Amino acid sequence: MTEPSPRGRPRSEHSRRATLEATRDLLHSVGYDRLTIEGIASAAGVSRQTVYRWWGAKSAIVAEAVLDGVIILPGGVDAAGGSIAGILNAMGASLVAPENAALIRALAAAAADDPSASQALYTRMTGPTHDVLMASIAEGVQRGSLRPDIDAEVAADALIGALLYRVLTRQDSPPDYGDRLAVTLLGVLPGRV
Amino acid sequence: MTEPSPRGRPRSEHSRRATLEATRDLLHSVGYDRLTIEGIASAAGVSRQTVYRWWGAKSAIVAEAVLDGVIILPGGVDAAGGSIAGILNAMGASLVAPENAALIRALAAAAADDPSASQALYTRMTGPTHDVLMASIAEGVQRGSLRPDIDAEVAADALIGALLYRVLTRQDSPPDYGDRLAVTLLGVLPGRV
Amino acid sequence: MTEPSPRGRPRSEHSRRATLEATRDLLHSVGYDRLTIEGIASAAGVSRQTVYRWWGAKSAIVAEAVLDGVIILPGGVDAAGGSIAGILNAMGASLVAPENAALIRALAAAAADDPSASQALYTRMTGPTHDVLMASIAEGVQRGSLRPDIDAEVAADALIGALLYRVLTRQDSPPDYGDRLAVTLLGVLPGRV
Amino acid sequence: MTEPSPRGRPRSEHSRRATLEATRDLLHSVGYDRLTIEGIASAAGVSRQTVYRWWGAKSAIVAEAVLDGVIILPGGVDAAGGSIAGILNAMGASLVAPENAALIRALAAAAADDPSASQALYTRMTGPTHDVLMASIAEGVQRGSLRPDIDAEVAADALIGALLYRVLTRQDSPPDYGDRLAVTLLGVLPGRV
DNA sequence: CCCTAAGCGAGACGGTACGTCCAGTCTTATA
DNA sequence: TATAAGACTGGACGTACCGTCTCGCTTAGGG
Known part of the structure; x- marks a missing residue:
């Protein structure tokens, strides 16, 4: 009944987290329009390829950051x-x-x-x-x-x-x-x- | 007492109008994020240079389109x-x-x-x-x-x-x-x- | 037997000369490749249109400058x-x-x-x-x-x-x-x- | 004692060669003045960005084409x-x-x-x-x-x-x-x- | 203890759009 | 009619990101 146990190197939680936090910070400082995947990757110290592997679009990153609670509605x-x-x-x-x-x-x-x-x-x-x-x-x-x-x-x-x-x-x-x-x-x- | 009467070729009202209307149509069909100055210029049949001469940023075009009444709040x-x-x-x-x-x-x-x-x-x-x-x-x-x-x-x-x-x-x-x-x-x- | 006597405003010798001299100076300072008609006109204090009326191409201006003796082979x-x-x-x-x-x-x-x-x-x-x-x-x-x-x-x-x-x-x-x-x-x- | 072995995708020799050969051909047909990086890239079937990455100026491409023997002095x-x-x-x-x-x-x-x-x-x-x-x-x-x-x-x-x-x-x-x-x-x- | 599989950083690639510069052309008012 | 002013289309510039693609290296199982 256990999961099939994944092969290969496991996904880096550190990279995932760093990406979401960098997104939150940039959203904050430059706004959505000037938010770029390149900028997120470099601010997070992560390669662009890694971002594309897991999200593919900047709105998806933002969505996950919100759903994950990295971005919270202040004072709510x-x-x-x-x-x-x-x-x-x-x-x-x-x-x-x-x-x-x-x-x-x-x-x-x-x-x-x-x-x-x-x-x-x-x-x-x-x-x-x-x-x-x-x-x-x-x-x-x-x-x-x-x-x-x-x-x-x-x-x-x-x-x-x-x-x-x-x-x-x-x-x-x-x-x-x-x-x-x-x-x-x-x-x-x-x-x- | 009259105005100094401007020199040079006068600004083309036709181009101005076409730009604003193309902006409205594109805003409508692709949204703000995928709106590009290149796309506006080509949809309006106007050169990119002309757009840059008068506006310089896409938000400025949108603003003028709104202020000019080219874009109206529907049903308002x-x-x-x-x-x-x-x-x-x-x-x-x-x-x-x-x-x-x-x-x-x-x-x-x-x-x-x-x-x-x-x-x-x-x-x-x-x-x-x-x-x-x-x-x-x-x-x-x-x-x-x-x-x-x-x-x-x-x-x-x-x-x-x-x-x-x-x-x-x-x-x-x-x-x-x-x-x-x-x-x-x-x-x-x-x-x- | 006299010439047909031209109508209208006569061509400005001052503009002609200024254009050729500006060309010589720019050729000297920036070289032929970076020589522009825009640059010549503005250095000569002449409108672009005037340059186009009389020459049409930068090589033609250079040619006339040479033929006119504005540019001379040094020491020749x-x-x-x-x-x-x-x-x-x-x-x-x-x-x-x-x-x-x-x-x-x-x-x-x-x-x-x-x-x-x-x-x-x-x-x-x-x-x-x-x-x-x-x-x-x-x-x-x-x-x-x-x-x-x-x-x-x-x-x-x-x-x-x-x-x-x-x-x-x-x-x-x-x-x-x-x-x-x-x-x-x-x-x-x-x-x- | 071996070289540090380069990371990332290796440079495309095919693109390099195609660029130099396109340059030679265009130099031949339109001359240096009308030679453009845009034209070289498109004739070589290469992106403009790739040309800029490696050369940055048209004279540098010409120089490499000569040094590389892609352009040879005829009959020399x-x-x-x-x-x-x-x-x-x-x-x-x-x-x-x-x-x-x-x-x-x-x-x-x-x-x-x-x-x-x-x-x-x-x-x-x-x-x-x-x-x-x-x-x-x-x-x-x-x-x-x-x-x-x-x-x-x-x-x-x-x-x-x-x-x-x-x-x-x-x-x-x-x-x-x-x-x-x-x-x-x-x-x-x-x-x- | 290797072998295989996947994740990862690095970085080149073809593209698209950017914002700028200049080429030529045009249209106006003035000289 | 010439000229200066200046708007216009068009095209190339050089830059920034896009999304994709190879590489070499790392980190885990499983044979």
């Missing part, structure tokens, strides 16, 4: 448990930080022109936050602290979408932008749920 | 006057149409890696819709048909952002997605403002 | 009247001077690839010297100071050719190279005829 | 052993042949504008002939069949230079031009030495 997951406005404020503040905004925009570009990887990218990048928000909202509706006509999925889309929209258009969001989102979209008062 | 401006849900439904339906979704994604990619043009791109692309929405919302608040705690700017961001988010993640929006947005975010009933 | 004509060895020494010394050698090489290149201008170039550049040499040799033969079997044309070819060969191969000629040429080829003793 | 080396006039006649006849004259002119142009390669070009192209001539002349002097005051180096320069001069000026040399050179410059009778 660990905010679970707080109030909705708190989650949004944390997320907003994090997204707006220049070092993260560049990464977000790069990933938007990657998603934009890779038909196959975009959903994977977004489910991994924004999915956790999306889930946390949906859970919080559903709970609020159930407890009666939110209007009963709120559709949790749509609300989560809108909350994330608003932040994304502001990052892509390069409008900075004031520190209380999360509060305003919560009040406006959900009708909650600051400090509540 | 002309929806003015309808109900909010109606505007959103129309916009949503339009954005989701495959021929437009590709263009939207291409523009998101362009905005993502051109620091200088992104704001221009978005203010022209989404700005009119943004304004229409804000006006409708503000009017609704004033008339009392919307909650008074709604922040029109934030609401418009969220409405557009939600649609953008779904296009970028390639989740299609059902036909009534606009209705659900309006209900959830603004608390309006379908059919009402 | 004014050496007339001296002894043969003296002419050759003067010519050799002059050709070897770095500032002239560059010009000679440039003209060899021009002659090499312009079928129509090469003869004109050489007859004007080397012709006078050729003639002076032939006359001197013929006179020497007639006076009996040179062997009677000397063919003046062939001898002149060889004397000039030897110098040209050394310039093109970038071997410098020692100061007494002219003496050695005269002795070897004509059998004259230094200081005689 | 193999004439050794004949009489001086015979060598000159053979060389003269060969140089004057239209297919060779074009090549000679092209090489003169190449030598004229490549400071680094000109000596290499000429030592390889004319060097062997130069040596043969010098040897023949020195031997003639030693045997007493040539005047003792003849400087073999200068004489060889002049003999080659005369032919070169006529090729560059596009004056054709009559079939007996070699005889006339030998008689005039060396004082030998046709058929002797």
Whole structure:
């Protein structure tokens, strides 16, 4: 029942990791458009051939980096448990930080022109936050602290979408932008749920 | 008092227009990443040198195409006057149409890696819709048909952002997605403002 | 019987002259290969169109510069009247001077690839010297100071050719190279005829 | 003690050879001025990048083609052993042949504008002939069949230079031009030495 | 203890696009 | 009509990456 046990030299985990990390760093510093496989390979200290053997296209590397957790949506997951406005404020503040905004925009570009990887990218990048928000909202509706006509999925889309929209258009969001989102979209008062 | 009257052969408006239109068509068919200046020039029947003389970078061409109205946000401006849900439904339906979704994604990619043009791109692309929405919302608040705690700017961001988010993640929006947005975010009933 | 008297603005002699002089200077400094019409026009303070109207090709400009005497074979004509060895020494010394050698090489290149201008170039550049040499040799033969079997044309070819060969191969000629040429080829003793 | 053994794909001798031969052919047909790296690459069936990797400038390709013997001075080396006039006649006849004259002119142009390669070009192209001539002349002097005051180096320069001069000026040399050179410059009778 | 299989770095190869320069041609306003 | 200004097509320049291809070396099983 064991696996057929592979022949030959095993794949180098070190090279794999170095490639993904170099990709993350470059995505960060030069953006998706100016990201090149040549640049990734050389920054990772890996040969071009090795990159092509395992990925073949730059969007595939980006996708794996995201799925592997090498690239994480800043401020997303660990905010679970707080109030909705708190989650949004944390997320907003994090997204707006220049070092993260560049990464977000790069990933938007990657998603934009890779038909196959975009959903994977977004489910991994924004999915956790999306889930946390949906859970919080559903709970609020159930407890009666939110209007009963709120559709949790749509609300989560809108909350994330608003932040994304502001990052892509390069409008900075004031520190209380999360509060305003919560009040406006959900009708909650600051400090509540 | 007249202008100094320019010397030399005047710039060809025909070439300018052909370049912008070729850019729009290619953006549409191959996306931003695979858009090349060489391809634009040849599709436009214009020499590469002419493109470089006037623009110098592909993002600049895209920006001008948008600002010039050669590329228009589908279903945006002309929806003015309808109900909010109606505007959103129309916009949503339009954005989701495959021929437009590709263009939207291409523009998101362009905005993502051109620091200088992104704001221009978005203010022209989404700005009119943004304004229409804000006006409708503000009017609704004033008339009392919307909650008074709604922040029109934030609401418009969220409405557009939600649609953008779904296009970028390639989740299609059902036909009534606009209705659900309006209900959830603004608390309006379908059919009402 | 008078000329038909030209209509319109007369050709600018100043532009013509400036073009030829700029050509000479550039030929001198960058050589024939890197000589460009664009460069000539701008160095001459003349528009490109004007150059094209009157010449059309860079070799034609070079040819006219030579024929017009703007470019002269250094040390050639004014050496007339001296002894043969003296002419050759003067010519050799002059050709070897770095500032002239560059010009000679440039003209060899021009002659090499312009079928129509090469003869004109050489007859004007080397012709006078050729003639002076032939006359001197013929006179020497007639006076009996040179062997009677000397063919003046062939001898002149060889004397000039030897110098040209050394310039093109970038071997410098020692100061007494002219003496050695005269002795070897004509059998004259230094200081005689 | 063995060589470090090179890594990577070995250089293609086929491409190297094809490039040099294409260069020779083009030099022949279009001359040096209209010779382009683009044209060489395409005629050789080689990518432009490969040409740039190994040579970088057209003069370097020409130089290697000469040094490698892909381009040979027509009628040069193999004439050794004949009489001086015979060598000159053979060389003269060969140089004057239209297919060779074009090549000679092209090489003169190449030598004229490549400071680094000109000596290499000429030592390889004319060097062997130069040596043969010098040897023949020195031997003639030693045997007493040539005047003792003849400087073999200068004489060889002049003999080659005369032919070169006529090729560059596009004056054709009559079939007996070699005889006339030998008689005039060396004082030998046709058929002797 | 070799043998075979695969991974890997190095680096050449044919290509495509880049951004620049120049060749020629053209169209305008001015002299 | 000549000229300067300057836009235009076209083509070559030299560079950067692409994706593919050989090499030699390394690192594992398995005979």
